[in-house]
Amino acid sequence: MTIYHKTAQQFTDNFIANKVTVACQLDNDKRRQQEEQCARLVPIVKTVILCGRLGIALRGHRDDGWLDVNKPVSTAEGNFRSLLAFRVDAGDDVLKQHLATAGKNATYISKTTQNEIIRLCGDVISDHIVADVTKAKFFSVLCDETTDSSHHEQLCLCLRFIDSVDDRHRIREEFIQFQSAVDLTGDGLATNILSILRSHNLDMQHMVGQGYDGAASMAGCFSGVQKKVRDVAPLATYVHCASHVLNLVLNTGSSVSEIRNMFSTVREITRFINDC
Numbered sequence: 001m002t003i004y005h006k007t008a009q010q011f012t013d014n015f016i017a018n019k020v021t022v023a024c025q026l027d028n029d030k031r032r033q034q035e036e037q038c039a040r041l042v043p044i045v046k047t048v049i050l051c052g053r054l055g056i057a058l059r060g061h062r063d064d065g066w067l068d069v070n071k072p073v074s075t076a077e078g079n080f081r082s083l084l085a086f087r088v089d090a091g092d093d094v095l096k097q098h099l100a101t102a103g104k105n106a107t108y109i110s111k112t113t114q115n116e117i118i119r120l121c122g123d124v125i126s127d128h129i130v131a132d133v134t135k136a137k138f139f140s141v142l143c144d145e146t147t148d149s150s151h152h153e154q155l156c157l158c159l160r161f162i163d164s165v166d167d168r169h170r171i172r173e174e175f176i177q178f179q180s181a182v183d184l185t186g187d188g189l190a191t192n193i194l195s196i197l198r199s200h201n202l203d204m205q206h207m208v209g210q211g212y213d214g215a216a217s218m219a220g221c222f223s224g225v226q227k228k229v230r231d232v233a234p235l236a237t238y239v240h241c242a243s244h245v246l247n248l249v250l251n252t253g254s255s256v257s258e259i260r261n262m263f264s265t266v267r268e269i270t271r272f273i274n275d276c
Contacts, residue, residue: 040098044108047083048117058114067099067109080114129159129174130200136161139202140209142173142241143193143218143225145181153181155192160209176200186217190228207233211241 051058060078067081088096099107133139139161148154156178163172179192197204210229212218218225219238226238253259 039094040102041108043087043092043095044084044113045117047080047087048114049121050083051079052118052121059111063111067107081109084109126176126200129176130202132163132172132174133159133161133202136163138162138206138208140211141193141197141207141229141236142211143189144213144241144244145184145189153184155179155181155189157193157196160211184217186220186224186228189217190225193225193229194232204233205235207236209239210236211239213244214240 048058050056056079058078058080060081063078063081067084084095084099088099099109102108139159142158142160143155145153145155156175158173158175160171160173163170177196179196181189181192183189183191194204197207207229210226212225216224219240221227226236229236230238250263254263
């Protein structure tokens, strides 16, 4: 028997002894590739989370294309790409290998991928908030509509509930979602609010409060949002939002020069403290 036959026989014996089928080997190889792909995405996801946590803008004026970590990053490329280059320079070999071998179309650092990661992070945060609300059982809704920088109406919805941790109770107010508001009537806004709550599987029967501004479309007792919502959630008592009341008081008070000067002083002191 030749060496070739002996080697083949040894491989056959090892294969039978391990009892690993070809399908299992293919599954293991696929699982290994998936783990490698996930490991490559970790530094990219962490960089997006860092920018979000610190309120740092991700993109610059020239933020497309392949990132060559061997060249200095232009200031026009934005903070996200600069932080990736910094990670590579600091010794992140996994990210360096990924950017060097992934090619120009599979680096997962495009603005589209950034937006997708941000959306997924938002979904995870929302799920955690909804879980806390469900645990608390009863909740209230705070809502307002405003115009964004592109002149589109956006509905901002927050949840207010009692959070219990180690037998200590505290009131929490958490932002949950933005929603485009095309129909600004009471019926249209109420439909948006209820659809958001239902999309998060929140029980309308456990909604015990709602706070909006004093506009007729929100506070109207016949066709306003608060009436439409109470038709579905009868326990949701309407209260004029304290923040809106305070804003109205401050706007009126600003007509007095002493109060207006006081606001300027407080703003400068706050800016000084934040810069320290």
